[in-house]
Amino acid sequence: MIYPIPSGTRDVLPDETREVRAITDTLRGVFEGSAYGEVYTPALEYETVLARGDMAEAQPAYRVFDETGAALVLRSDMTVPIARVVATRYPTAEPPLRFCYFAHCYRGVRPQRGQPRELLQAGIELIGAPAPQGTAEALSVLCRALDATGLKDYRVGLGDASLYPALMAAIGISEELRPGLLEALARRDFVELGERLAAAGLSGEDAELLLSLPQRRGGAEVLAGANAQVQEAVMGMRRVRDLLEPAVAERIIFDLGLTRSIGYYTGAVFEVYDPALGAPIGGGGRYDDLLGRFGRALPAVGFALGVDRLHIALAGEERGTGALLAQPAGAGESPA
Amino acid sequence: MSATGLTIAVPRGALFKGTVDLLAGLGMDTEELRENDRKLLFAEIGVITMRPSDVPTYVEAGAADVGITGKDVLLEQARHGSDDPAHRESGREVYELLDLGYGRCTMVLASREGPDPAVEALRRLGVMRVATKYPRIAARHLEETGRQAEIVEVKGSVELAPLTGMVEAIVDLTATGTTLKENNLVVREELVVCTARLIANPVSHKLKAGPIDELVERLRGLATAGAAA
Numbered sequence A: 001m002i003y004p005i006p007s008g009t010r011d012v013l014p015d016e017t018r019e020v021r022a023i024t025d026t027l028r029g030v031f032e033g034s035a036y037g038e039v040y041t042p043a044l045e046y047e048t049v050l051a052r053g054d055m056a057e058a059q060p061a062y063r064v065f066d067e068t069g070a071a072l073v074l075r076s077d078m079t080v081p082i083a084r085v086v087a088t089r090y091p092t093a094e095p096p097l098r099f100c101y102f103a104h105c106y107r108g109v110r111p112q113r114g115q116p117r118e119l120l121q122a123g124i125e126l127i128g129a130p131a132p133q134g135t136a137e138a139l140s141v142l143c144r145a146l147d148a149t150g151l152k153d154y155r156v157g158l159g160d161a162s163l164y165p166a167l168m169a170a171i172g173i174s175e176e177l178r179p180g181l182l183e184a185l186a187r188r189d190f191v192e193l194g195e196r197l198a199a200a201g202l203s204g205e206d207a208e209l210l211l212s213l214p215q216r217r218g219g220a221e222v223l224a225g226a227n228a229q230v231q232e233a234v235m236g237m238r239r240v241r242d243l244l245e246p247a248v249a250e251r252i253i254f255d256l257g258l259t260r261s262i263g264y265y266t267g268a269v270f271e272v273y274d275p276a277l278g279a280p281i282g283g284g285g286r287y288d289d290l291l292g293r294f295g296r297a298l299p300a301v302g303f304a305l306g307v308d309r310l311h312i313a314l315a316g317e318e319r320g321t322g323a324l325l326a327q328p329a330g331a332g333e334s335p336a
Numbered sequence B: 001m002s003a004t005g006l007t008i009a010v011p012r013g014a015l016f017k018g019t020v021d022l023l024a025g026l027g028m029d030t031e032e033l034r035e036n037d038r039k040l041l042f043a044e045i046g047v048i049t050m051r052p053s054d055v056p057t058y059v060e061a062g063a064a065d066v067g068i069t070g071k072d073v074l075l076e077q078a079r080h081g082s083d084d085p086a087h088r089e090s091g092r093e094v095y096e097l098l099d100l101g102y103g104r105c106t107m108v109l110a111s112r113e114g115p116d117p118a119v120e121a122l123r124r125l126g127v128m129r130v131a132t133k134y135p136r137i138a139a140r141h142l143e144e145t146g147r148q149a150e151i152v153e154v155k156g157s158v159e160l161a162p163l164t165g166m167v168e169a170i171v172d173l174t175a176t177g178t179t180l181k182e183n184n185l186v187v188r189e190e191l192v193v194c195t196a197r198l199i200a201n202p203v204s205h206k207l208k209a210g211p212i213d214e215l216v217e218r219l220r221g222l223a224t225a226g227a228a229a
Helices: A014-033 A047-052 A077-087 A134-151 A163-171 A178-186 A190-199 A204-215 A230-243 A307-319 B016-025 B032-033 B050-060 B071-076 B115-124 B135-144 B178-182 B200-206 B209-229
Strands: A043-047 A062-063 A071-074 A097-106 A118-127 A155-161 A252-255 A270-275 A282-286 A300-306 B008-011 B047-050 B066-070 B094-097 B105-112 B128-132 B149-153 B167-173 B187-193 B196-200
Touching: A014 A043, A014 A118, A014 A307, A014 B187, A043 A047, A043 A097, A047 A071, A047 A077, A071 A163, A071 B016, A077 A097, A077 A300, A077 B149, A118 A134, A118 A282, A118 A307, A118 B066, A134 A155, A134 A270, A134 A282, A134 A300, A134 A307, A155 A230, A163 A178, A163 A204, A163 A230, A178 A190, A178 B128, A190 A282, A190 B094, A204 B016, A230 A252, A230 A270, A252 B200, A270 A300, A270 B200, A282 B094, A300 A307, B008 B016, B008 B050, B016 B032, B016 B209, B047 B050, B050 B066, B050 B115, B071 B105, B071 B135, B071 B187, B071 B196, B094 B209, B105 B115, B105 B135, B128 B135, B135 B149, B135 B167, B135 B187, B167 B178, B178 B187, B196 B209, B200 B209
Parallel strands: A155 A252, B008 B047, B008 B066, B128 B149, B128 B167
Antiparallel strands: A043 A071, A062 A071, A097 A118, A118 A300, A155 A270, A270 A282, A282 A300, B066 B196, B094 B196, B105 B167, B105 B187
């Protein structure tokens, strides 16, 4: 007899638990050492409350009704619940406020894709610290935490969610066209982006800029070469960079096309990459409008790491294998 | 490590020749690739070969940094039925970098010549039966055009399905229309034109930005030259 569990969920047995615990203990040490106090919040929340967060991609996927008929959802991330905590439990506390969490979040999955339905996230939220100082602090804590786990080859992509909207506005793209362009960019479907620009009758320099600028990524030269229309966002990225310790700054990849699919980001956004994994290990950014929706308008920044992805990347680095590390094996060799 | 510094997923099948020609245009030694159709891994030139529908899978996982596959494959693997229309099309987590222009085909809806049996079925029975190898593309198209359909997924020659009366119409990819014509089928609607696309793994796109940008630039040059020829 087999008693199945839902796809995308796992039982974690002692060997794995020990390794995961070592990672989370290390992260917790860094977070707490940086004055981020750990919080728990309920996995179940009222749908009407979480919906204030405009979660777009991270929309809650699981709903149940309680005994009074109210709709409850399983949280899809921790940023919105912590925004609620700050507004309701710390209505008058002097900012900045610092919190960290280790929590399971719940997402819908596409079948047969190995996506987790339940994922353990580790992260911080820094409330009431505006850009650029707050952003630089979050990036520094991020790198300290990853360094402490022993992850070696990771890089942090840094972009700005306001950059492309500013570029579209500067070029005079009509309001109706903007969502479609942003959506193609979010998927990094540059073929469709080009087609949409052509269909809109844009050509020449403007179209070229809208298509090529979000493909620029790399070192400081990316910022130096950025066009006048995006100077504000680029200045913001430069100011963050100027505040970073050299060890953190050298991890940064400036990415003028970086967007995150979650709707509440307003400014700097970042993602963590490691050559041992084909997908980002985590990410975050500024959400300066979110707290206001819960009644306490404060600028904020945070990040979340997927603990399982971090674990896979650490194991991959240790073995010298993993997604982008493995070169195709020649005839006679065993594939890595 | 190959000359490009990248692992490239190359599709076997209809796109294979065009893809290998393109790689040869980059100066790669493609002789073994052309001659040995059993080998899967060509480490010296950083190429792995697979069926086109597997290319997004390998690229998404990072087993290949970049890959070439048809837009039909990418559309078929796109997510469907999301609540949020803005995210309806987001499928595999891969970046689509370049339209390579070759392998040009059209996704069509076709039925037997004469009065369209699909129209009659829809009018009298309220639903049309459609055979296809692309169930998601077919379902999406019929849904968007407000028609009820029963999608029948087949793996082999789709043209057989309407000839036997199993379905009233098919959705399939056609390059020249010859096979359709030979089976007395006529194109009723053109859904989308599909060409070969260059896709990339999101992490590779950041961590191997230099090699990928160089590859894109050179392929863009070759694709443009090919289109002009």
